[in-house]
Amino acid sequence: MKIGIFFGGPSREREISFAGGRTVYDNLDKSLFEVVPVFVDSCGNFILLNWEYLYKGTIRDFYPPVSALAPTSVPVQMYFESLGELSADEQDRIIAEVGRRVEPRELATLIDFAFLALHGPGGEDGAIQGLLEWYGIPYSGSGILPSAFGIDKVAQKKLLKALDRPTPDFRLITAEEWDAADPQATLDHLVRELGLPLVFKAPRQGSSIGISILREASVPQFQAAVERSLFRKTVTQAEWQGLSDARKLTWLQQLVDIRDGIGLPVVLSSADSLELLAASSSLNEANGQQLLADSSEIIYQPEELLNALNEHLARAQSVRLTSVEGEVQVLVESFVQGREFSCIVVEDENGQPLALPPTEIVKGEEMFDYRSKYLPGLARKITPIDLPEADIQRIREACEEMFVTFGFQVYARLDGFISGQPVARSEADQHATGNSIFLNDPNTTSGMLPASFFFHQAAEIGLNPSQFLTFLIRTSLAARRRGGLRPVKLAGLLARLDAAVAARAADERTRTKVAVIMGGYSSERHISVESGRNIYEKLSSSIKYEPVPVFLTGNSQEFRLYVLPINVMLKDNADDIREKVEHLEAGHGLHPILTRIRREAAGITSTYAGQPTAQPRRVSFGELAGMVDEVFIALHGRPGEDGALQQQLEALGLPYNGSGVASSQITINKFETNKRLREAGMRVAEHRMAARQEWEAGPESFFRSLETQFPYPFIAKPADDGCSSAVKKIKNRAELEAFTQLIFRDQEDLLPAAATTLSLGFKEEFPQKEAFLVETLISRDGAAHFLEVTGGLLTHWAENGELRIEVFEASEALATGEVLSLEEKFLAGEGQNITPARYAPEAHERQRISEQVKQELRRVAEILNIQGYARIDAFVRVRQNGAVEVLIIEVNSLPGMTPATCIFHQTALAGYTPYDFIDRILEFGKQRTELMVAGS
Template sequence: MKVGIIFGGPSREREISFAGGRTVYDNLDKALFEAVPVFVDSLGNFILLDWQYIYKGTIRDFYPPVEALPETEHGLQIYMESLGELSIAEQDAIIAKAGKRLMPHEFKQHFEFAFLALHGPYGEDGSIQGLLEWYHIPYSGSGILPSAIGIDKAAQKEMLKQHGFPAPDYSTIQYSDWSDKTKRGRIFEQLVEKLGLPLVLKAPHQGSSIGVSIIKENDFALFEAGVERSFFTKTIQKSQWLALGEEQQVASMRQLVDIREGIGMPVLLQDGTILYHPEELLKHINETFSKPDTDSITLTNIEHEQQILVEAFIKGKEFSCIVVQDESGKALALPPTEIVKGSEVFDYRSKYLPGLSRKITPINLPTEQIQEIRQACSKLYKNFGFNVYARLDGFITESGEIFLNDPNTTSGMLPSSFFFHQAAEIGLNPSQFLTYIIRTSVAERLKSGKDTVKLTRLLQQLDGAIRDEQAHRQDKVRVGVIMGGYSSERHISVESGRNIYEKLSSSTKYEPLPIFLTGSNESHRLYTIPVNIMLKDNADDIKEKIQYFEQGGKPHPVLAQIIEEAESITRKYTGRSLQEPQRITYAQLKNLVDAVFIALHGRPGEDGALQTELEKLHIPYNGSGIRSSRITINKYETNEILAKHGVPVAKHQMAFKEDWLNDKEAFFQSIEAEFLYPFIAKPADDGCSSAVKKIKNRRELEAFSTLMFRELEELDTECARTLSLGFKEEFPNKGGFLVETLISRNGAKHFLEVTGGLLTKYGADGTVDYEVFEASEALAEGEVLSLEEKFLAGEGQNITPARYAADPERRQKISDKVKEDLRRVAQILQIEGYARIDAFVRILENDEVETIIIEVNSLPGMTPATCIFHQTAINGYKPYDFINRILQFGIERNRMKVMQ
């Protein structure tokens, strides 16, 4: 069946929709479906997207294409709407760089079913559903009416009350009333009087917690700022703006034009002028404030909300519950998940970056109350007329009162989303759950009485294909995917491992088995884990769940009941029941798998220890061999070897805890004698940007050393503040750290940071050949690339291929030289399988190229948003193809060793 995945769109959630569309594209079962990517740009154009663009980190990485972008002095990122009023011909020229424009009447020529991964207005409000119904194309999820209800938070409140559901007291603020500044103080007083404090402010047509604020204090200024946030307007005070330096003004502008955290673009000025580009806006602000008679500027997004919702605050546990329907049409509430937040609002970052919040499934409550939540969710699903699936959020108070709010007809579809997290609790992996969604949606569209012959045939064909696939499962190659570990990189390792598992589980060739590694350098502990434990929120949650079962714990009674209720769904799509985690030895691993994919980062995994155990038993694995892994794990040793071979690296030195303990002043002076501030300090054997800091003065060096050499697990709060550590940012505890000179432009005419991937294969003579990909240009907003910029969908920006020069011929010539430098590094270090090499590139006046190596990752991150997939796409490899090549190399290497 050809499935058109419709994703992107005009809404503020377009980046999550883009990442969700990629998840669906990759996870559709390849034995059953052919995925057709249909990207919707922010002007509403449908584009049959060239598949390689799906693997870009963000929409802005490829659309609008670089050649369509105007010059930007400050590197401000833009979407299509910031190009101004474009003619159809101009839009077509831009679209042609990314794919082919699709008109709705042409949909049928390309796909038989539409999988909707759009969010917010136009995607969840009935618009796209109505369009598809008009053109007789079955689609996923709810129909027109429930979608229209699901998008409007204010309308939902009235319906909740009509159906007898408790709802917090609420009110609305009309934009027309708020525009009259004389009324604002009274509006605040009336709301506090009616609803009390805290107040919850919401943009009624947005999801992903965009435009949400909680006002705890009787503070009008905070209230005014929160209301502006929900309306997507912003008042900038002249005194505050001028107090910022130029760098801070640009940073403030980035935040202001961000579609999630700020108001976005284009903006409407008070005189009715529309400004499209952030540079245009920055210039306007500075020009306006250079005049003596202006104290403030008010900016309003051209698609601002007309009213906002204000609710009384509910104190209680927050939860989210996916409700699905079985083949008889009966609603089945999956186990509600409790959201344990690190901040007051379960915001965009907390929702989508692993490790920032915790999801506890089922919610930590007595069984009776969990069942009450499930019953309430099923009732709302039925009363609101939802179909196929929905995500219902809510709170339960200490007294047991349940408040449901914000029903969503389309859930976020990132690998860590509730959507997959809860489906796993009945034993469905993401690929199987998507098959369930498509099959149930076709059956649901059939109930409308339209196109019954066509839809009946489609359903029969799909059911036959599902049965046929179940019968051939045992023919696949078994791959153990090892994830987790015990380093500060364990959460990213789980993300990588899940991504590998999901790519393999939707293939026709492989049957993946998730394996979690924990323990210590002295003793590895391996566990086979079922899909519901693999999809826990992060590595610590997985470990906790394993320990629970090891100590004799039994499945939660609510989960046991739901599994029983869902038995008809699970049997149809998986043909098996959920197992408990089992500890295994390496010898037992050999009997369970034909090969291993190591998805670990840092130690263990990249240090040769795991490879040693696997080689003893002749188990094929991915990546470099023992010797190369032992070298590349150590950044100091890697630098030393490369320097001896004449490869440019940063000046470097190890700083040891022993010296610090002996004489702190002498320790600091010895570093300062060799390195001028600012310099880089980082662990020698951790990756993923873990504790990589730009040290600008003695105070920061003292803080870094104190944290790195601490005796206790807890971080000293003053030191953490000095280093500006982010919320829940981990900091490893080591016996030494690496100090490096800060690599700078140093007179080069062009200077950029790149990350380049490579893949190996055996030549005819048995030697290793290297395929080096086009490197990505990494753009950091802060001092160093952050965890979010590397791994969170929609964050950061990687331009692939890197922009070495404007002229295509010159750019390629420089790129070829950089690739040759990276190939030489790989050969010196005897890298095998695949790797990622990070470097700085200086391009001198005569186009001479200097490639300074930063680090080498022998098992690079394989999360969905990582840029190695952007690079492989240019060479024609989809992620699955790339992973397949990596595994095939490992299997071939093992076969050659056994033959020797």
Template sequence: MRVGIIFGGPSREREISFAGGRTVFDNLDKVLFEAVPVFADSLGNFILLDWRFIYKGTIRDFYPPVESLPESVHQLQVYMESLGELSIAEQDAIIAKTGKRLLPHEFRQHFDFAFLTLHGPHGEDGSIQGLLEWYHIPYSGSGILPSAIGIDKVAQKEMLRQHGFPTPAYKTISYNQWSDLSQREGIFAELVSELGLPLVLKAPHQGSSIGVSIVREKDFNAFEQAVERSFFTKTIYKQQWLALDEEKQVASMKQLVDIREGIGMPVVLADGTWVYHPEELLAQINHTFSSTSADSLRLASVEREQLVLVEAFVSGKEFSCIVVQDETGKPIALPPTEIVKGNELFDYRSKYLPGLSRKITPINLPTEEIQRIREACSKLFVALGFNVYARLDGFITESGELFLNDPNTTSGMLPSSFFFHQAAEIGLNPSQFLTYIIRTSLAERLKSGKDTVLFTRLLQDLDKAIKDEQAHRHDKVRVGVIMGGYSSERHISVESGRNIYEKLSSSSDYEPLPIFLTGRDEKHHLYTIPVNIMLKDNADDIKEKIQHFENGGQPHPVLAQIMQEAASITRKYTGGILNKPQRLTYPQLKNLVDVVFIALHGRPGEDGALQQELEKLHIPYNGSGIRSSQITINKFDTNELLAKHGVPVAKHSMAFKEEWQENPEAFFQSIEAAFNYPFIAKPADDGCSSAVKKIKNRAELEAFSSLIFRETEELDPACARTLSLGFKEEFPNKEGFLIETLISREGAKHFLEITGGLLTRYSPDGTVEYEIFEASEALAEGEVLSLEEKFLAGEGQNITPARYATDPERRQQISEKVKADLKRVAQILQVEGYARIDAFVRVMENDEVETIIIEVNSLPGMTPATCIFHQTAINGYKPYDFIDRILQFGIDRTRMRAEV
């Protein structure tokens, strides 16, 4: 069956939709389905997308294409709508660079079924559903009417009340009311009087995380800002603006035009003028304040809201619950997940970036209370006429009051989302859950009475294919995917491991087995884990769940009941039941798998320790061998070896705890004598982004040393503030750290940070051949690239291929020189399998090219958003193809050694 995955769209959650579309594209069962990527741009065009673009980190990385963008002095990022009023011909020229325009009446020529991962307006409101029904295309999820209800938070309130569901007291503010400045303080006083404090403000037609604020104090200024946030309007005051220097004005502009946190573009001014591009807006603001007497400038998004919903605050446990239908149409509420927030507000970042909030499934409540939540969610699912699946959010107070709010007809489909997290509790991996969604949606569309002959045939064909696949489940190569670990990058390792597992589980050739590694340097343990534990929120949650079963714990009684209720679904799509985690020895591992994929970062995994254990038993594995791994894990040793071979690296030195403890002042002075501020400080033997800091002064050097040499697990708050550590940012504890000069432009006409991937294979004569990919240009928001920017969807920006020069021919010449440099580095270090090499590139005035190596990662991150997938796509490899070749190299290496 050809499945058109429709993703992107015009909403403010388009990046999450884009990442969700990629998840579906990768995880659709390749035996059952052919995935057809259909990208909807922000102007409403449908594009049959060249699949290579799906693996970009964000929409902005490829659309509009960089050559279609106007000059931007401050490198402000834009979407299609910032290009102004484009003619159809101009739009077609842009579309042709990424794929082919697809008109709705052409849909049926390209796909049989539409899988919707669109969010917000036009995606969750019945619009796309109505369009597809007009053209006789079955689609996923709820129909037109429930979708229209699911997007309108004010209409939902009335319906909740009509059906007897408690809901927090609420009021609305109209845009016309708010536009009368004289009424504003009175509106605030009235709301506080009627609803009390805190107040929760929401944009009523957006996704559940956009335009949401909490006002806790009787602070009119905070209230005014919150209302503007929900309306997507902004008042800029002259005095405040002119107090900012240019750098801060540009930073403020980036925040203002951010579609997630700001008002987005285009904006309309008070006189009705439309402004499309952020640079144009920046110029307009400066012009207004420099040449007129205006003391403020009011901006409104052209997609602003007409109402703001204001709710009374509910204090209690917050939860989210996915409800699905079985084959009889009966709703089954999956185990509700408690959201333990790191911030008070479960906002866009907290929802979609692993580790910023904690998800506990099922919610930490007595069994009867959990069942009460499930029953209420199932009842609301039916009352609102939802179909197939939905996500229902709510609160339960200490006194037991239950409030449901924000029912959604779709859910975020990132690998770590509630959607997959809760489905795993009935034993469905993402590939199986997507099959369930498609099959159930087809059955639901049949109930409409439209196109019943066509839909019945599609359903019968799919049922037959599912049955046939179950009969051949055991004819596959068994792959142990080892993830987790105990480094500060263990959460990224879990993201990588899950991604590998999911790519392999949707294939026709491999049967993956998730394996979690935990412990410490002195001793580590392996555990096989079932899919529901693998899809816990992060590595620490997985470890906690394993310990629960090791200490004699049993599955939660609610989970056991849900498994029983969903038994017909589980049998149909998995053919099995969930098991408990099992500790595993390496000899036992050999009996369970044919090959291992190590998805660990830092130690162990990248240091050769795991490779030694696997080689003793002749178990094939991915990546470099023991000796190469032992070198590349240590950035100091890597620098030393490369410098010995004449490869440019930063000036470097080690700083040791023993010397710091003996005489701190002499320790600092010796560093300052050898290195000028600013310089880079980082662990020598940890993952690629962990605790990498630009040290600008003595205070920061002291803070860095105190944190990395500390005796306790806790971080000193004052030191953390000095280094501006991010929320929940981890900092490893080490006996030494690496100091490097800050690599700078030094007169180069072009200077950029790049990351380049590679893949190896054996030639017929048994020698290792290197395939070096086009490098990506990495753009950091802060002083150094963060973990989020490197690995998480929607964060950061990577331009692939890197922009070494504006002239295409010259760009390619420089690229070939850089690739040759990266290949030489890989050969010196005897890197095998695959790797990622980070570097800076200087293009000098005389056109000389210098590649300065930063570090080499022998087991690079393999999260869905990592830029190595952008690079492999240019060479024609989908992620599964790339993973397949990595595994095949490991198998060939073990076989060749056995033959010798």
């Protein structure tokens, strides 16, 4: 069956949709389905996407392509809508660089079924569902009406009120009312009506976009909350002129971020025109809007916006920026004090709603915002929610009831709160006991990242992502047929799919067993889990490999290995996995609600899973060697990249990925790596180690010694952690003292004052070390062109037994802060990477520089005896005379392998799919072990 995956789209959630579409693409069972990637751009064009672009980190990394962008000095990547009004021919020329435009009428000839990974307006609102029904194409999830209802928070609130179901009180503010209102009077009214805190929502957005919580009766905070939900921003002259040029760029980057800012294009309106409009209360709405349009301008590009702000705010007291895709009303709710949960409801094999185990969201901040939803480690997700079985069952029943009431089909994600206090109930509900359950913001398309609620809760009944997707496709076909869509055709599709599923279950293949080791105990453990899960998914959908997920925890003195069942592997992050493993190891049994739900879901799992869910099992290295044929180490930093694990695997004769013991012991140490490279004539930063012992002997002389050798600003970082962990640009003595105090601290918790000085982000971790590395800051130094790159490589055995090193085109990395963050390097929708790097505007010059860069990276690999694969980070200077200087920053012998990491962008240019790349890595390790055995 040909499955068209629709992803991207026009909404503010397009990056999560893009990443989710890739997850579906990777996890669909290749023995059952042929996958057709249909990328939807922000103008609504359907594009049959070339496969290599699926593995870009963000949409902006490939679309619009670099060739369509005008030269700019502002380091902000743009979306397609920033190109302005384009003709159909101009759009076609751009689309042709990444794939082929598909007209809607063609879809029925290309696909049998549409799997919708689109979010928000244009994806969850019934629009795409209606188009597909017009052409007779079955699709996943709910139909037209429930989709339209599911995105409309106002309609949902009104229905819940009419049904006397618990829902927070609410009020609506339209944009027109807000423009004419007195903010103080409006706030006073809302506080009287709803109390504090107040919750502000954009009524037709998902993923907590456009949401704020107001905890005090502050007019400025109130105005900011309303503007956030309307996707507006008022900028004052004093605010703007108080920013340095560098801060203006940072401010601009945040403003045009479609997730947390307002995005582009924007309408810029001066204070004068707004005052005139407000004063003209006698004008009707149409005349008022015309007046505003006549005195405003639409701005499409970041540089254009920067120039306009500088120009307007040199003379005007303020300007207003309004997204052209903003909202026209704000939903204001009273705040619910309670425990937050999310629950996936699916239709069972009989078409009845079945609520999966609800997940509690334990936050460090008050709001489960976009970042907390999608970045591992920022919020804890506990499944099932830690409540008595009776309360969890009440949540499930409430979710199943809403599923039916709203007419949802196939699946939905329902979010809500269980309050701390019982509330009065209607007569029909008097028999119920316990605290009140508030349901809100249902999603007819859930996020589909590997550890999202979607897969996470399905894993609790024993379905891995591939099996769950097959079940949803089958259930969707049945739902569309019940709705009257092409009943004869869909009956045939259902029969063929059922036969294929049954045949696959009976098909026994002998596959190579690969232990995928993930986790660890360093600050890189969450990224390691993301990498490990990605490797697991790529291997599990193949016909060659059978992956075995293994979690490593413990400490440097003792590694503990656990073979994981799918439900534990898909916990949100490494800490959640460790906690679950320790909980079960301590003898705590399965939560009774899970036993109940698994029994209720037996009709599903018996068809699609085939075997019951197991428990985590601790194994020794020797036992692991008896279970698997080879190992993929998905760990980062220590342990994993330091040679210790490799030593144990070699002793057992287990093939593994990456470099050998000796090379790993060098590359884990950035000081030793730089020393070796400098001795070999490579360019590296001036560097030295700064030891705790030296600091304790005399802090003042310690600081002066560093300041004498390294003028501010310079770089301080751990010598043996990767992934940008605790890498800081130190600009003054206060920051140096703060960095030193944090890295040499005795307690595990961060020192609040030092963390504030270094502006550490929410839940940012900072390791404890006995020494740290100090380096000169690598700067432009007068070069004509200066950029940061990261380049991957893959090694092969030649026929004569010699090692051959294949270096890929490097990626240009754009940091939003002073250094590239963990999230920018590895997480979907976060980083900005351009592959290949933009060394020069002219193609021949760009290729000349690229070859020189690759030659330098190859030399690094030869000097350090790197094997398997690696990632090398560097800065590149191109001088006026064309001379190229490559300054090496660090080497990662086990680079991140998350779905969004740019090494997959690079391998795609060389013709390797992610699976091909992983397969080559495993084959190399196997051949190396065979050569070692033959040599001994």
